[in-house]
Amino acid sequence: MRPLVRVERLSQHFPLRGMPFARQRMVYAVDAVDLAIERGAAVGLIGESGSGKTTFGRTLLQLYPPTGGRIYVDGQDVTGAHGQALRALRRRMQMVFQNPYSAVNRRKTVAEIITEPLTIHNIGNRTSRLARGRELLDMVGLPSIFMARYPHEVSGGQLQRVGIARALALEPDFIVADEPTASLDVSIRAQVINLLAELRVRLGLTLLFISHDLSVVSYVCERVAVMYLGKIVEEGLNTEVEQHPLHPYTRALLGAIPRPDPRQRRLLSAPLGEIPSAVDRPAGCHYHPRCPLAMPVCRVTYPQLELKAPGHRVACHAVPAAVDDTL
Amino acid sequence: MPWIRELNDVEQSPLLDVRGLTTRFPSDRGMVHAVEDVSFCIRPGEAVGLVGESGSGKSTVLRSLLGLINPPGRIVSGAVMFRGRDLRTLGEHDLRRVRGGQIGLILQDPVNAFNPSLTIGDQLRRILRLHRPGLPAGGYDREISRMLARVGVDTAGGSKLNQYAFNYSQGQLQRVMIAAACLGGEPSLVLADEPTTSLDVTIEAQVLQLLRDLRGELGLALLLVTHNLALVAELCDRVLVMYAGRLVEDSDVYSMFESPKHPYTRQLLRSLPRFPASGARLESMPGSVPDLTALPPGCSFAPRCEQYLGAICDTVCPSLLATRTTDQRAACHLYA
Numbered sequence: 001m002r003p004l005v006r007v008e009r010l011s012q013h014f015p016l017r018g019m020p021f022a023r024q025r026m027v028y029a030v031d032a033v034d035l036a037i038e039r040g041a042a043v044g045l046i047g048e049s050g051s052g053k054t055t056f057g058r059t060l061l062q063l064y065p066p067t068g069g070r071i072y073v074d075g076q077d078v079t080g081a082h083g084q085a086l087r088a089l090r091r092r093m094q095m096v097f098q099n100p101y102s103a104v105n106r107r108k109t110v111a112e113i114i115t116e117p118l119t120i121h122n123i124g125n126r127t128s129r130l131a132r133g134r135e136l137l138d139m140v141g142l143p144s145i146f147m148a149r150y151p152h153e154v155s156g157g158q159l160q161r162v163g164i165a166r167a168l169a170l171e172p173d174f175i176v177a178d179e180p181t182a183s184l185d186v187s188i189r190a191q192v193i194n195l196l197a198e199l200r201v202r203l204g205l206t207l208l209f210i211s212h213d214l215s216v217v218s219y220v221c222e223r224v225a226v227m228y229l230g231k232i233v234e235e236g237l238n239t240e241v242e243q244h245p246l247h248p249y250t251r252a253l254l255g256a257i258p259r260p261d262p263r264q265r266r267l268l269s270a271p272l273g274e275i276p277s278a279v280d281r282p283a284g285c286h287y288h289p290r291c292p293l294a295m296p297v298c299r300v301t302y303p304q305l306e307l308k309a310p311g312h313r314v315a316c317h318a319v320p321a322a323v324d325d326t327l
Numbered sequence: 328m329p330w331i332r333e334l335n336d337v338e339q340s341p342l343l344d345v346r347g348l349t350t351r352f353p354s355d356r357g358m359v360h361a362v363e364d365v366s367f368c369i370r371p372g373e374a375v376g377l378v379g380e381s382g383s384g385k386s387t388v389l390r391s392l393l394g395l396i397n398p399p400g401r402i403v404s405g406a407v408m409f410r411g412r413d414l415r416t417l418g419e420h421d422l423r424r425v426r427g428g429q430i431g432l433i434l435q436d437p438v439n440a441f442n443p444s445l446t447i448g449d450q451l452r453r454i455l456r457l458h459r460p461g462l463p464a465g466g467y468d469r470e471i472s473r474m475l476a477r478v479g480v481d482t483a484g485g486s487k488l489n490q491y492a493f494n495y496s497q498g499q500l501q502r503v504m505i506a507a508a509c510l511g512g513e514p515s516l517v518l519a520d521e522p523t524t525s526l527d528v529t530i531e532a533q534v535l536q537l538l539r540d541l542r543g544e545l546g547l548a549l550l551l552v553t554h555n556l557a558l559v560a561e562l563c564d565r566v567l568v569m570y571a572g573r574l575v576e577d578s579d580v581y582s583m584f585e586s587p588k589h590p591y592t593r594q595l596l597r598s599l600p601r602f603p604a605s606g607a608r609l610e611s612m613p614g615s616v617p618d619l620t621a622l623p624p625g626c627s628f629a630p631r632c633e634q635y636l637g638a639i640c641d642t643v644c645p646s647l648l649a650t651r652t653t654d655q656r657a658a659c660h661l662y663a
Contacts, residue, residue: 190611256532
């Protein structure tokens with residue numbers, strides 16, 4: 001099957017502000033990432049802060065023009081689309097943001113917020129837009145009395161539902177959800193996770209779900225990609241990645257997650273030190289200074305993201321190549 | 328000899344005994360009942376988790392203990408007995424010796440907890456001068472380097488002490504704050520308010536392990552305020568659960584996770600994403616947290632409760648009582 005969205009060596013390098021031209025340095029926020037997302041699939045993208053996961057999502061939607069690489073939608077190269085072409089693309093690709101309070105205009109009512117994409121794209125008239133707005137609210141589980149409310153009159157969980165409704169207004173095929181539950185309380189988080197999982201199946205959405213929390217990703221996605229300093233270091237089915245993580249970074253990340261079970265208490269393993277800055281990335285494999293398996297080659301050459309098990313790609317010199325040749 | 332009996336009483340009594348703590352904040356929309364009639368104890372060396380969602384009042388409890396409630400907010404009533412003294416009766420001068428001295432404090436956001444215009448060394452020296460005035464003149468810097476080395480911050484021969492908070496990473500700053508809280512004075516109790524919430528998961532693991540190690544070495548009692556039940560499972564002996572300003576459950580950590588007594592605790596535990604994922608749909612709790620300015624007369628959880636009993640839940644606020652089977656306490660009419 002042809003992937004709905006595919007990126008080839010997608011890069012986003014930001015110049016570091018306040019540096020004289022001759023000494024200009026770059027933040028390698030996203031660096032030569034390859035990823036394909038099949039139609040109808042949900043892929044989770046996880047990583048710590050500074051790993052580049054949010055920048056990747058935004059670059060994929062061309063909220064910033066990529067500084068390198070290509071983006072293909074339905075097999076067509078859409079890199080650098082602008083004007084009408086970009087507008088048409090935005091109808092198909094939408095985003096749900098992390099903090100719903102900063103992602104909406106506080107002076108607008110929920111009705112205005114949800115129907116704004118329809119207004120911008122000149123779809124229907126006022127009456128039909130409002131009808132569509134009520135339909136969208138119903139879809140995300142809110143009664144239509146919310147139409148007249150302002151953002152400060154609704155709770156965080158409810159406002160995130162409004163954000164989801166707005167993203168669905170144009171009937172997109174593809175949604176990037178950037179940490180949609182990170183700002184929500186535990187009891188509300190589950191509601192929003194379930195809503196996204198349901199909508200995805202009901203509307204046949206293709207989803208990129210960005211999160212720092214693998215346990216949340218597992219409830220929505222089948223595949224997961226792990227990002228470290230602008231690179232995808234591991235990618236595969238989430239059952240596979242959760243149960244047989246191959247990259248030493250993924251292992252450290254999984255080992256560090258606290259478990260809600262006092263009988264499973266263990267020494268919390270954690271990689272040494274902290275994530276380096278995306279300006280001064282270590283040479284070779286960016287993870288080598290923290291890696292227990294580092295070999296001389298790791299200091300020199302960045303490992304390719306290769307198939308190391310069926311459907312499971314890993315960028316690590318220390319992981320032996322796939323022995324399975326059924327593929 | 329009456330003083331001997333008194334001394335023994337102090338030995339056996341809890342380190343911290345909070346009785347009927349009530350804190351309120353006036354607002355435009357009416358009085359916010361942030362903390363209502365909260366009572367609990369912490370024994371010497373015990374690690375207690377205080378969990379709840381945002382707005383449940385857990386941080387207000389912690390701040391009330393140290394008298395850190397800013398007007399117009401006010402502690403309306405209650406006693407905070409610490410080593411036999413009521414902290415609420417102490418003046419500001421005496422309280423300052425307790426804060427950071429006998430009771431350490433770790434805050435959520437290490438970046439904003441430090442003064443940006445003073446070096447880290449200066450800030451730590453101030454703490455030591457206040458709480459350990461007996462150190463010799465050159466002893467302060469040596470002591471600070473020793474403290475920071477213990478929490479894994481390399482001071483690079485002292486030069487790092489002359490740097491400011493922005494020169495440190497978030498994880499390092501949280502370690503410095505832990506050093507100040509646990510090693511700065513001579514605390515027997517450390518209060519930690521969401522100590523790892525602003526940190527990434529790998530740094531969080533390092534900080535949790537550090538807290539565990541320090542607690543073991545120094546025999547510290549800990550009150551950990553968090554919304555993350557997993558942290559409590561990793562670190563605590565006992566759990567207090569708060570909902571809408573009241574304590575609803577008080578259990579040892581094993582019983583809480585295995586057979587929670589209050590319906591809120593039970594529903595909350597079921598809505599946690601498990602890892603590895605079970606594959607099943609996540610159970611979610613209906614509704615949302617009530618408005619603290621207009622709490623219902625009965626149980627605040629009644630509208631979301633799946634074991635709602637009827638009129639009694641809407642009219643009578645249940646008090647925190649021992650349940651019949653175990654030593655767990657729950658504020659629910661199911662056990663009346």
